[in-house]
Amino acid sequence: MKPENNNSPRPRVGYIGLGIMGRPMAGHLLNAGYPLTVFNRTRAKTEPLATAGARVADSPRAVAEASDIIFTNVTDSPDLEAVVLGADDKTDGVLDGVRPGSIVVDNSTVAPAAATRIAALLEGKGVHFLDAPVTGGEKGAIEATLAIMVGGEEEVFHRALPLLQRLGKTVLHVGPNGAGQMTKAINQILGAIHLCAMAEALALAKAAGLDLEKTRQIVASGAAGSWMLSNLAPRAIAGDFRPGFKAGLQNKDLRIALEAAAQLGLDLPITHLARRDFQHLVDMGCGDEGTQAIVKTRGNQ
Numbered sequence: 001m002k003p004e005n006n007n008s009p010r011p012r013v014g015y016i017g018l019g020i021m022g023r024p025m026a027g028h029l030l031n032a033g034y035p036l037t038v039f040n041r042t043r044a045k046t047e048p049l050a051t052a053g054a055r056v057a058d059s060p061r062a063v064a065e066a067s068d069i070i071f072t073n074v075t076d077s078p079d080l081e082a083v084v085l086g087a088d089d090k091t092d093g094v095l096d097g098v099r100p101g102s103i104v105v106d107n108s109t110v111a112p113a114a115a116t117r118i119a120a121l122l123e124g125k126g127v128h129f130l131d132a133p134v135t136g137g138e139k140g141a142i143e144a145t146l147a148i149m150v151g152g153e154e155e156v157f158h159r160a161l162p163l164l165q166r167l168g169k170t171v172l173h174v175g176p177n178g179a180g181q182m183t184k185a186i187n188q189i190l191g192a193i194h195l196c197a198m199a200e201a202l203a204l205a206k207a208a209g210l211d212l213e214k215t216r217q218i219v220a221s222g223a224a225g226s227w228m229l230s231n232l233a234p235r236a237i238a239g240d241f242r243p244g245f246k247a248g249l250q251n252k253d254l255r256i257a258l259e260a261a262a263q264l265g266l267d268l269p270i271t272h273l274a275r276r277d278f279q280h281l282v283d284m285g286c287g288d289e290g291t292q293a294i295v296k297t298r299g300n301q
């Protein structure tokens with residue numbers, strides 16, 4: 001992909017994975033004037049973007065054939081491997097259609113080791129890879145205020161930057177391939193532990209007969225405040241467990257973080273406790289609810 005300047009045509013963009021995050025993110029690229037081709041496993045989810053002017057492809061391979069820069073945003077490491085390497089027949093993946101010089105940008109949260117594996121496979125075809133996971137939730141995706149942590153070659157990062165800046169407010173190159181996902185694992189440790197702290201604080205407030213919303217308001221405004229208390233505690237108090245970020249995905253991210261830490265010989269005891277709580281929530285059948293449902297593990301709701 002050539003660097004963008006005022007005289008060159010805009011690169012053709014592909015987006016694969018139009019879930020809670022991918023759909024608004026792809027929409028921003030379309031609205032910014034990039035010619036967009038999309039693929040989603042469940043085709044019905046492509047309809048809003050097709051109506052807005054995107055082309056719908058039949059496979060990740062067809063997206064890659066039609067694009068200079070290809071974004072992916074799927075659930076977990078095996079899903080990223082399926083869209084890049086091909087699913088059942090192994091001929092419909094990004095790798096089968098992509099041309100040398102193209103860039104693949106992965107916005108999913110996957111294992112750092114998966115990111116480096118995919119990067120090496122793409123490099124064998126002369127294709128660049130950036131692991132570019134995001135944080136900021138569904139709201140950040142819709143408002144294009146995400147924070148994006150990017151691993152890969154710095155020169156490739158700068159080529160992709162104008163597009164990434166359409167998706168987020170803070171876009172930072174954090175190191176080579178894998179560093180973006182490692183940074184995201186650190187982010188997820190913090191988010192999960194903050195959520196467990198929120199659940200425990202609300203459980204005590206409830207048991208003590210305090211007004212939950214007043215308690216939340218005052219503690220959120222001081223040194224104990226957190227994004228979770230400001231954004232997710234109001235939903236938990238209102239009994240609104242619809243997902244922005246699904247509890248099952250948070251559980252996956254804690255697994256990724258603990259595996260990455262173990263590979264570095266590091267024990268993270270509080271992260272293990274948070275993992276236990278999120279696994280419990282998933283076992284309760286709440287994996288598709290929002291992460292604020294963690295309050296249910298403390299008997300709230």
Ligand code: NAP
Pocket residue numbers: 017018019020021022040041042045073074075076078079080082083107108109110134135136137138244245246249253
């Ligand atoms: P989601 O709504 O469940 O969407 C997942 C997307 O991945 C769907 O488009 C799904 O297709 C696709 N997919 C999954 N497995 C696939 C496979 N094997 N082959 C092809 N497509 C596959 O999840 P999301 O909330 O958008 O999250 C997407 C990624 O962003 C995850 O890695 C998540 O951890 C991360 N993330 C999420 C948030 C958040 O607040 N939601 C924030 C930061 C990061 P179908 O439609 O066919 O199921």
